[in-house]
Ligand SMILES: Cc1cc2nc3c(=O)[nH]c(=O)nc-3n(C[C@H](O)[C@H](O)[C@H](O)COP(=O)(O)OP(=O)(O)OC[C@H]3O[C@@H](n4cnc5c(N)ncnc54)[C@H](O)[C@@H]3O)c2cc1C
């Protein structure tokens with residue numbers, strides 16, 4: 223026998239209170255239940271219309287991220303917003319068709335869904351690429367081009383960047399770059415933790431006062447704390463002025479792990495000209511040939527700290543840079559602070575960088591990846607009992 227989606231009673235199909243909605247027939251106990259449902263259905267249709275071009279999110283995402291890990295607070299928002307969901311004890315359960323409208327996921331108090339919740343505060347999003355010749359960047363070479371501008375203009379004394387070790391290929395070495403040549407040599411990504419703060423402290427001790435610093439969110443957060451915390455040396459004694467430039471980051475892998483992985487393909491790290499991780503694959507470039515492997519092959523070598531990291535886009539940076547969202551050869555850029563916004567746009571005006579506004583569909587890709595990273599937060603065990 224059908225169930226009245228409002229009062230949840232079993233109703234005979236002979237009831238005079240019936241509604242047809244989205245190809246399904248609903249049976250009601252009385253006119254009040256029918257009216258409540260009809261009003262709700264009308265609103266759902268309106269919300270769905272506004273969500274038409276947004277990403278599809280079905281109940282299974284809510285089940286996977288929130289219900290299964292036990293994060294559901296049994297607030298009742300999802301059954302209240304969809305006739306296909308009921309509460310079974312304290313657990314929401316899908317009992318009807320799901321059109322993947324995303325309403326239940328977006329209304330749940332336990333999910334992170336707002337733009338600010340996913341990528342932090344931004345001033346303006348861009349797609350950009352270097353307009354300088356000779357920059358062989360990981361994506362659009364924008365980090366390197368912007369640093370070159372800041373150095374040429376005397377806005378910074380140096381930049382803390384990471385280069386590949388000469389003796390041990392692809393081992394990251396943080397350096398204090400004071401010349402354009404050093405910057406050009408640092409372009410490209412190394413997918414292993416780099417101890418950038420050590421180089422930053424060395425630069426401060428050498429008397430550098432205006433310093434650009436490049437790193438993923440874990441590095442940027444260290445700078446933020448050293449700078450802002452009452453225990454922070456930069457804040458208390460040294461008064462250095464740091465421009466934190468963040469890199470989007472999903473994962474890093476141990477150097478030895480990457481070496482073993484490459485050896486398993488009968489290659490050596492010496493052979494590899496560039497590495498790129500995207501869309502679940504790792505691409506290795508050798509003699510201008512691109513070799514593509516499943517990223518899951520690197521799972522055993524993933525840094526354990528990255529499993530607990532929820533910040534894709536370096537939310538505490540002055541500007542953040544990433545590959546996701548934009549086409550090949552472009553960098554996704556989020557200006558965040560006033561200073562970051564000014565310097566980036568000055569570099570554009572001075573002809574170091576070409577830029578355009580980030581399109582909505584490009585931003586949607588960033589938000590999707592950011593959401594994948596934020597859900598790690600749901601998996602962290604916060605209290606034993
Ligand atoms: C470990 C890591 C993981 C990343 N994961 C993602 C991701 O999942 N999705 C995404 O969209 N983007 C990711 N990025 C960012 C992306 O690879 C590019 O760095 C970014 O798009 C900027 O490209 P670009 O061509 O403008 O920069 P470039 O001009 O090539 O400059 C890159 C800068 O990164 C610095 N750098 C390289 N390796 C490191 C390191 N290990 N630690 C600190 N600094 C480093 C270099 O010194 C250089 O200054 C990751 C970067 C790193 C380093």
Ligand code: SF4
Pocket residue numbers: 279280281303304305306307316319320321322323324325326327
């Ligand atoms: S609210 Fe939308 S996504 Fe959630 S179960 Fe109902 S139809 Fe599916």
Ligand code: SF4
Pocket residue numbers: 284288289293294295296297298299300301314326329330331332
């Ligand atoms: S909206 Fe979220 S917290 Fe509330 S009952 Fe549904 S899954 Fe649980």
Ligand code: SF4
Pocket residue numbers: 415438439440441471472473474525527528531532533
């Ligand atoms: S995933 Fe997080 S912890 Fe790991 S390197 Fe990237 S920013 Fe740092």
